[in-house]
Amino acid sequence: MTSEGVSNCCGEAEEKEDDNEDMAMGCYDDDDDDDFSALTEGNPEWGSEDGVLGFNEGLSGEVKPRVLLMGLRRSGKSSIQKVVFHKMSPNETLFLESTNKICREDVSSSSFVSFQIWDFPGQIDFFDPTFDYEMIFRGTGALIFVIDSQDDYVEALSRLHLTVTRAYKVNPDIHFEVFIHKVDGLSDDHKIEKQGDIRRRASDDLADARLERIHLSFYLTSIYDHSIFEAFSKVVQKLIPQLPTLENLLNIFISNSGIEKAFLFDVVSKIYIATDSSPVDMQTYELCCDMIDVVIDISCIYGLAEEDPAVGSPYDKDSMAIIRLNNTTVVYLKEVTKFLAMVCFLREESFERKGLIDYNFHCFRKAIQEVFDVRVEVQKNRKLLSQRRRSKQATANGVAGNPH
Ligand SMILES: Nc1nc2c(ncn2[C@@H]2O[C@H](COP(=O)(O)OP(=O)(O)OP(=O)(O)O)[C@@H](O)[C@H]2O)c(=O)[nH]1
Numbered sequence: 001m002t003s004e005g006v007s008n009c010c011g012e013a014e015e016k017e018d019d020n021e022d023m024a025m026g027c028y029d030d031d032d033d034d035d036f037s038a039l040t041e042g043n044p045e046w047g048s049e050d051g052v053l054g055f056n057e058g059l060s061g062e063v064k065p066r067v068l069l070m071g072l073r074r075s076g077k078s079s080i081q082k083v084v085f086h087k088m089s090p091n092e093t094l095f096l097e098s099t100n101k102i103c104r105e106d107v108s109s110s111s112f113v114s115f116q117i118w119d120f121p122g123q124i125d126f127f128d129p130t131f132d133y134e135m136i137f138r139g140t141g142a143l144i145f146v147i148d149s150q151d152d153y154v155e156a157l158s159r160l161h162l163t164v165t166r167a168y169k170v171n172p173d174i175h176f177e178v179f180i181h182k183v184d185g186l187s188d189d190h191k192i193e194k195q196g197d198i199r200r201r202a203s204d205d206l207a208d209a210r211l212e213r214i215h216l217s218f219y220l221t222s223i224y225d226h227s228i229f230e231a232f233s234k235v236v237q238k239l240i241p242q243l244p245t246l247e248n249l250l251n252i253f254i255s256n257s258g259i260e261k262a263f264l265f266d267v268v269s270k271i272y273i274a275t276d277s278s279p280v281d282m283q284t285y286e287l288c289c290d291m292i293d294v295v296i297d298i299s300c301i302y303g304l305a306e307e308d309p310a311v312g313s314p315y316d317k318d319s320m321a322i323i324r325l326n327n328t329t330v331v332y333l334k335e336v337t338k339f340l341a342m343v344c345f346l347r348e349e350s351f352e353r354k355g356l357i358d359y360n361f362h363c364f365r366k367a368i369q370e371v372f373d374v375r376v377e378v379q380k381n382r383k384l385l386s387q388r389r390r391s392k393q394a395t396a397n398g399v400a401g402n403p404h
Contacts, residue, residue: 064106065115065141065239070163072156073098073122075148076181076223081105081119083223084232085269090223098122113266113273113339115141115239124163137170141239144177149194149220150185157198161205168214175238176216178202179231184222191220226286233271242371246274249371253364257357258350263288263343264336267296273340288343291331295321324348332357336365 069077079093085107099121108114118136125131137143145163147156160178167174180198183191199218206214219231237243246264254262254276261284263272270289299319319335330351332344342361351357 071146075146137167142175179221184224250276257360259346261345
């Protein structure tokens with residue numbers, strides 16, 4: 001594999017700093033109620049810089065959807081969160097202590113990837129009166145239930161059933177995602193067998209309770225390979241209301257540029273937030289992740305200003321990379337926004353029309369900006385409406401409270 005044209009991209013060290021800024025971590029006591037302000041206040045909103053699209057302006061009033069991580073003790077919930085969002089190496093998770101409080105964290109590396117993750121200790125007691133599960137499920141976008149595939153999963157399945165039915169009663173819009181986790185220890189046949197068995201049993205339990213309408217999605221995951229990133233990408237994509245528009249834009253872009261496959265990546269987390277409508281295969285996804293790593297590392301070493309590497313960002317509007325594989329495929333990475341990158345796969349002969357591809361990319365980038373502008377506008381209107389509602393309510397209360 002040869003690499004050419006690698007320039008200014010986001011560096012690992014820098015990325016870690018960004019992580020710290022992006023993620024406000026907090027541990028949540030059950031009686032903390034619904035007040036998120038303390039958490040979100042510490043989380044800076046990204047503004048635009050010259051030539052770099054800062055896609056988070058105007059979103060400060062946005063309510064972020066919640067992603068809950070639930071499952072039995074030691075099933076791997078905290079490890080998933082640490083590996084995907086804190087770049088912890090999988091081996092380090094061996095030393096993680098058991099979580100005994102609900103830990104929540106803001107993830108908002110780009111406007112399209114913006115949510116809160118709540119990591120629950122295993123064995124939440126739904127009958128404990130101090131656990132206000134209705135409040136928690138009400139604002140939830142996705143519930144990830146982690147099942148340890150290397151352990152006996154009978155208890156996990158009954159817990160899954162209890163959790164899902166409770167959550168569904170409070171909020172039928174939640175996406176239920178089941179991670180059949182730690183599959184690194186299983187052979188391929190065994191994986192498929194386990195997935196089939198777990199799926200069948202979970203569906204039977206729901207059918208017995210006459211709740212067939214609850215849809216569960218299943219993923220085989222492990223922190224030791226890219227499967228956990230791929231599964232998280234799919235979970236996060238369901239929380240992006242603009243997903244069909246993004247997919248459509250990618251379809252138009254690839255069909256007019258002779259490209260075979262294109263992904264839109266969140267560079268920090270390596271979650272892909274959208275791809276065109278052709279199927280995704282794991283190897284392609286892994287190659288994209290590896291490319292982002294290579295680009296980030298090279299840029300960190302050679303892409304920063306020599307005089308003062310601390311000045312300027314290693315990932316900016318000029319960031320791009322071209323990698324030619326030995327099978328006549330070209331992988332092309334380009335910066336879309338401060339946090340997003342496009343990674344495309346194409347044949348060498350198609351890459352001869354690089355000018356056309358770059359022009360189409362320019363149009364794609366502009367269209368993404370427009371999608372974002374609409375989103376900002378909607379958020380602003382929502383904020384204004386709720387402010388008006390609140391001031392009306394305050395006036396009404398004032399009049400009611402003052403008889404004169
Ligand atoms: N083999 C393997 N082990 C994993 C994987 N994910 C997590 N583990 C291990 O599972 C153990 C438990 O992981 P945790 O992340 O602490 O589990 P948890 O669900 O957060 O546990 P509680 O906080 O007690 O609820 C750790 O030793 C991890 O290294 C995986 O994909 N494969």
